[in-house]
Amino acid sequence: MDNSTSLKDRYQSIKSEIAELALKFGRTADSVKLMLVSKTVPVERILKTVELGHKLYGENKVQELSDKVPRLAEENIEFHFIGHLQSNKVKRCLELATMIHSVDRISLAQELSGQLVKMNKEMDILIQVNTSHEESKFGVHPDEVINLVEAVAKLPHLRIKGLMTLAKFSSLEDEVRPCFKMLKQLSNQIESKNIPNVEMKELSMGMSSDYRIAIEEGATIVRVGTAIFGKRDTPDSYYWPEDK
Ligand SMILES: *Cc1c(COP(=O)(O)O)cnc(C)c1O
Numbered sequence: 001m002d003n004s005t006s007l008k009d010r011y012q013s014i015k016s017e018i019a020e021l022a023l024k025f026g027r028t029a030d031s032v033k034l035m036l037v038s039k040t041v042p043v044e045r046i047l048k049t050v051e052l053g054h055k056l057y058g059e060n061k062v063q064e065l066s067d068k069v070p071r072l073a074e075e076n077i078e079f080h081f082i083g084h085l086q087s088n089k090v091k092r093c094l095e096l097a098t099m100i101h102s103v104d105r106i107s108l109a110q111e112l113s114g115q116l117v118k119m120n121k122e123m124d125i126l127i128q129v130n131t132s133h134e135e136s137k138f139g140v141h142p143d144e145v146i147n148l149v150e151a152v153a154k155l156p157h158l159r160i161k162g163l164m165t166l167a168k169f170s171s172l173e174d175e176v177r178p179c180f181k182m183l184k185q186l187s188n189q190i191e192s193k194n195i196p197n198v199e200m201k202e203l204s205m206g207m208s209s210d211y212r213i214a215i216e217e218g219a220t221i222v223r224v225g226t227a228i229f230g231k232r233d234t235p236d237s238y239y240w241p242e243d244k
Contacts, residue, residue: 007048010228011036018222021215032215035080037207037225039064040232043071049228050075058082058101058223062089065096082164082204082223084138087111094123101164101204104128104140109152116157124161126204127152129186131179132168139165145186146193153197162202162220163187167210176210180217187218 005013019029035058038046046057046068055076059065060083069079081097090111093100103109103125116123127149130139140148145163153160163186167179183205191200206214208227215222226232 007045007228007230008052011049011052011054014224014228018211018215021212025216032219033221035082035204035221035223036228037082037223038068038229039083039225041225041229043068045229046072047075050077056080059097060084060102062086062093062096066092069096091115091119094119094121097123099124099126099161101126102128102138103152103158104130104138104148106148106151109148109155109158113155113158122157122159124159125152126162126164126202127160128164129183131165131182134168137166142182142186146190149190149198150195153195160198162200162204163190164202164204166207167205167214171209173213177213177217180205180210180214180219184218 015034018032018034022032023029033056035056036049036054037058039060056078058080059068060081065079065081078098079096080099080101081093082101085093085100085102085108087108094112094115100112100123103112104127112123112125127145128139129142129145130137131142149160152158163183165179165183167176170176183203187200187203190198202220203218204221204223205219206222208224211219211222211224
C-alpha cells in the first residue's frame, strides 16, 4: 500500500471511480453501492470512514460483529454479514447484521428462518454462489442455485434480494470475468421465473482487486477492504477455512 495516500484520499477516489464506472457502463451513478469490508480493522479506524459519511460495512466473523456493533451503536451505520455462517452463531448474527450475503444451503436458511420467527423479525438475504469452482470457496453450485432459491423462498421471514459471489483468485481478467458474468446470468434466469418472495435487485460481487470488472458486469454492491483500509495482517485463508 502506498503510504503517501491517506485513508480519506483512497476512500474518496474509489467512491468517485465507482460512480464514473457505473455511468460509463450505462447505469446511474448511484446504482453501485460501496461496502467497506472492515474485518480486522479496529473501531477507531472504522470511525475515520464514518466521519466521511460512510454507512455500509461488511464483516465476516460473528465474533467481530459482536465486538464492533455495540461500540458503533450511536453511529447510524449498518453491517452486512458476508462470511461463512455457522449454525450456532445464527441468532447473534441476526441480532447484529442488517443483511446476510452468504446463504448457501437449505439447512442454514431453515435455521435463520426458525430463529427469525422466534425473534419476530424479517431479514434480507443474498444467495452465495460458487462461480469459481474452487473447493476452498463456500457457495451453492451454480447448477443448484434455482432449486435452492425456490426452497428458501418458501421459508417465512426471509426475503431473497439477490446473489453474491467471490470470483476466482486470479490476476487474469479472463479467469475473473466469467465468474461475474455467470452470476448476472443466473440472476436474470431467476428473475424471469417470477418466484414469489424473490427479488433479484442486488448482485454483490467484486473486491479490491476486481471491483472494476464486477461493475462492468453488473455489480450493485462491491465489497472493498484492502484497497481502502490497507493490507490485513491475517491471511485470507483465515476467513475461508477448509472446515465446510
Ligand atoms: C475480505 C473480503 C472482501 C474484501 O476483500 P479485499 O480484497 O480486502 O477488498 C470481500 N468479500 C468477502 C466475502 C471478504 O471476506
